[in-house]
Amino acid sequence: MTAPVWDELVGQDDVVSTLSAAVAGQMTHAWLFTGPPGSGRSNAAVAFATALQCEQGGCTTCRSCVTAAAGSHPDIAVINTDGLSIGVDAARDAVRRSALHPSVGRFQILIVEDADRLTDQAANALLKSIEEPAPGTVWLLCAPAVEDVIMTIRSRCRPVLLRTPSAPAIARLLSERDGIDAEVAHRAAAASQGHIGRARGLARDPEARRRRAEILALPVGLRGLGDCLRAAQRIDQEATARATERCDVLDEKELAGLKEAWGVEDRGRRPAGYAGALSALTKEQERRRKRMARDAIDGVLLDLLSFQRDVLAAQLGAGVDPINADVADDIATMAGRTTAEHTIGAIDAIVACREALQANAAPQLALEHMMSRFLG
Structure with missing residues (x-):
């Protein structure tokens, strides 16, 4: 029987077996958790850290487990970023922390949630500490794929591959653990495409379900280039508005913290060095908004992409379950209106748009180009 701490790792029996064996004594000082978005990389790392610190291997009820779950355990540090990258300063802070002896726990554990976002300088700063860590120090790195982490670091870590959990497994988790209606849980699980966090968000938030329904209705409503331009603008504006809503609160809190740290009043002279610190904070906040x-x-x-996949499956008579069963009528309409070749072109356009955005293309222009290709 596995420890309760592993219950959130849906469909990851092999991973749980490996990590449980490590907790029992088959330990390595550096680990690299990889897997597709939503597979639970960070959850697995946190669960592993919790189990390592717990005297009972992850009971979830002792003080160590409770503080670990709350993110307040003094010997578990999480390094992440809301920006586009993790810089060398954050890496050096992590290295300094890694040299400390555990204060209350059994290990000093550092979790790097987005190891693929480490800059080359930051990765090089971590390398020596990961290669030869201080006694009792454990590094847990997370990334989408092994190849996303530079060779010198990944070669020194034990890999742990997480797989995309099945929709039925996610639906059971939502229904049994979160008390969500079974039908809502099933639809959210299918729509999430294996992303547990997204499934939970869709199941709990009617507004999220409404936004998704509006998105899935876009392809059916495109009749001309004007519709494409308006749809692209809407997607861009709504994404910017959502980012602004979240970031404004964080920005205000961080600015207040910076002023307090530097002893800055609303009026009066600014201490030497404050302008540089404010500039650095502003740039990081801008990067966070962009991300x-x-x-x-x-x-x-x-x-x-999931909508077009369902359309293509219907056109080819593939006989597979649709991801978006709740919009079956729109899927059937699109399948009858267009050809499989057209749908493949739309899928290619979406993939190209994602690649363009990753290369820092202007979002609205990339979206307009994608939408125009939806017309054929």
Whole structure:
């Protein structure tokens, strides 16, 4: 019987077996968790850290487990970013922390949630500590794929591959653990395409379900180039607005913290060095806004991709379950209106748009180009 701490790792029996064996004694000082978005890389790393610190291997009820789950365990540090990259300063702070002895726990554990976002300088700063860590120090790195982490680091880590959990497994988790209605859980699980966090968000938030329904209705409503331009503008504006809503609160809190740290009043002279610190904070906040807006657009593109997949499956008579069964009428309409070749072209356009955004293309222009290709 596995420890309760592993219950959130849906459909990851092999991973749980490997990590449980490590907790029992088959330990390595550096690990690299990889898997597709939503597979639970960070959850697995946190669960592993919790189990390592717990005297009972992850009971979830002792003080160590409770503080680990709350993110307040003094010997578990999480390094992440809301921006586009993790810089060398954050990496050096992590290295300094990694040299400390555990204060209350059994290990000093550092979790790098987005190891693929480490800059080359940051990765080089971590390398020596990962290669020869201090006694009792454990590094847990997370990335979408092994290849996303530079060779010198990944070669020193033990790989742990997580797989995309099945829709039925996610639906059971939502229904049994979160008390969500079975039908809502099933639809959310199918729509999430294996992303547990997204499934939970869709199941709990009617507004998220409404936004998704509007996104899936876009392809059916395109009749001309004007519709394409308006749809692209809407996606871009809504993504920017959502990023702004989230970032304004964070920006205000961070600015207040910076002023307090530097002893800055609303009026009066600024201490030497404050201007540079403010500039650095402003640039990081701008990068965060850009990333959040881009991530919001990418979520829209994934929904559109799943819709076009369902259309293509219907056109080919593939006999597979649709991802978006709740919009079956629109899928049937599109399948009858267009050809399989046209649908493949639309899928290619979505993939090209995602690649363009990753290369820092202007979002609205990339979206306009994609939408225009939806017309054939």
